[in-house]
Amino acid sequence: MGTSELGRLESEDLREAWSHEAHDFTPWLAENLDRLSEAIGLDLDLEGCEVQVGPYRADIVANDSSDGTRVLIENQLEDANLQHLGQVLAYLAGLEAKVVVWIAKEFDEQHRSAIRWLNDHTEDPFAFFAVQVRVVRIGKSPLAPVFEVLERPNEWNRRVQETTRSGELTTLGQFRRDFWNHVSSRYPSEVRRDYAGGYVRHHVEGVELAITQYLAQREVGVFFYGKRGERHEDQQVRIRPYRKTLEKVLGEKPRDKWGSTILAMNTNNVANWDRAADWLHERRKKYEQVLRETST
Numbered sequence: 193m194g195t196s197e198l199g200r201l202e203s204e205d206l207r208e209a210w211s212h213e214a215h216d217f218t219p220w221l222a223e224n225l226d227r228l229s230e231a232i233g234l235d236l237d238l239e240g241c242e243v244q245v246g247p248y249r250a251d252i253v254a255n256d257s258s259d260g261t262r263v264l265i266e267n268q269l270e271d272a273n274l275q276h277l278g279q280v281l282a283y284l285a286g287l288e289a290k291v292v293v294w295i296a297k298e299f300d301e302q303h304r305s306a307i308r309w310l311n312d313h314t315e316d317p318f319a320f321f322a323v324q325v326r327v328v329r330i331g332k333s334p335l336a337p338v339f340e341v342l343e344r345p346n347e348w349n350r351r352v353q354e355t356t357r358s359g360e361l362t363t364l365g366q367f368r369r370d371f372w373n374h375v376s377s378r379y380p381s382e383v384r385r386d387y388a389g390g391y392v393r394h395h396v397e398g399v400e401l402a403i404t405q406y407l408a409q410r411e412v413g414v415f416f417y418g419k420r421g422e423r424h425e426d427q428q429v430r431i432r433p434y435r436k437t438l439e440k441v442l443g444e445k446p447r448d449k450w451g452s453t454i455l456a457m458n459t460n461n462v463a464n465w466d467r468a469a470d471w472l473h474e475r476r477k478k479y480e481q482v483l484r485e486t487s488t
Contacts, residue, residue: 199330206269206297209327209335213269218242218251221267221295224337225254228265231339232293232321236263237390245286248279253287257389260365261317264289272296272303272322290317295325299342307343319345371407371459375469382473393417394476396483401430403479405472409459412468414475415452438482442475451479 210216218241221228225236236254239262243250252265264287266280272294280292294307299322307322314320322343327335369388376383383392383405394403404417416434418427428449438451446453455471457464 199333201328201330204327204329204335206325206327209337210269213267214242214251217267217269221265222252225252227337228293228295228323228339231323231341232344234263234291239390243287245283248282250283250287253289255364255390256291257391260368260388260390261291262287262289262364263291263293265293265295267295267325269297269325271298272300274303274306277303277306291319291321293321293323295323295339297325299324304343311343311345367460368407371465371468374462374465375472378466378469379473382469382476394480396480399483401427401434401483403476403483405476407459411454411456412459412472413452413454414472414479415446415448415450416479417450434482434486437486438479441478441482 206217210220222238222241225238229236235257237257239253239255241252243253250264251267254263254265255261256263264280264283266276266283268276276294276296280294283289284292296303299307304322307320310318310320320343321341324340324342326338326340328338329335365388368390369386372383372387372392373385376385376387390407392405394405396403400418402417404415406413406415416427416431418430431449431451435446435451439445442453444453453475455468455475457468459465459468
């Protein structure tokens with residue numbers, strides 16, 4: 193192909209990709225956190241959207257899967273403004289988040305300076321990011337999102353590498369690691385040692401759905417989940433054929449469209465961990481049975 197045939201990358205209006213910030217952009221971002229993860233260097237697991245904080249709602253709350261650090265994501269389809277920065281700072285205390293990712297169409301020097309000041313005057317583990325979002329295309333190709341990190345903590349990349357090597361964990365990360373290590377001691381094939389995330393995914397050969405186990409403060413649970421980045425609606429369509437068989441095998445009706453079931457308990461009580469480990473192991477095997485039988 194000659195150079196005369198090369199296309200030109202062009203920026204498009206964000207509203208062509210997402211017409212509404214809360215109804216379109218936030219749900220899309222929640223389903224595609226892997227794209228943001230690549231930009232900022234953290235492996236993000238979704239915790240929730242529109243999370244209530246006093247009279248306000250935080251757009252997205254996630255966790256760093258490596259150590260359990262809570263990450264607050266505030267997104268705008270318009271230029272950054274100080275009102276959103278004020279909301280972010282108010283959310284920090286209410287959510288006990290340590291990392292803030294502020295996404296907007298444009299950041300002027302005033303806003304970038306504010307993020308730099310926060311990074312310079314706070315200590316680890318606090319970290320603040322300013323991320324510009326754009327959509328681009330070549331010719332008539334599909335729109336493609338681009339996340340560009342404009343501001344980040346000083347020596348952030350080196351800090352991420354050092355934290356990974358040293359194994360430093362937050363209190364939540366230590367709790368998760370201890371719990372999953374207990375599960376691993378009873379069922380070594382269930383989860384790798386020293387894992388500190390909130391979700392454990394199991395893949396079944398020949399099936400495009402994963403079985404996901406999770407740990408929360410008042411419960412453990414299991415549900416089906418699709419490929420990373422796949423729209424929730426598309427995942428639920430593919431889960432639907434398995435739900436009737438799942439109900440028959442489990443002897444109970446799943447709670448939602450993900451086929452989720454839970455075991456309610458105080459997971460902070462170590463005395464409950466044997467029961468939780470046994471339940472997660474046995475429940476995962478039944479979900480796997482459903483996938484194999486229904487797919488054949």
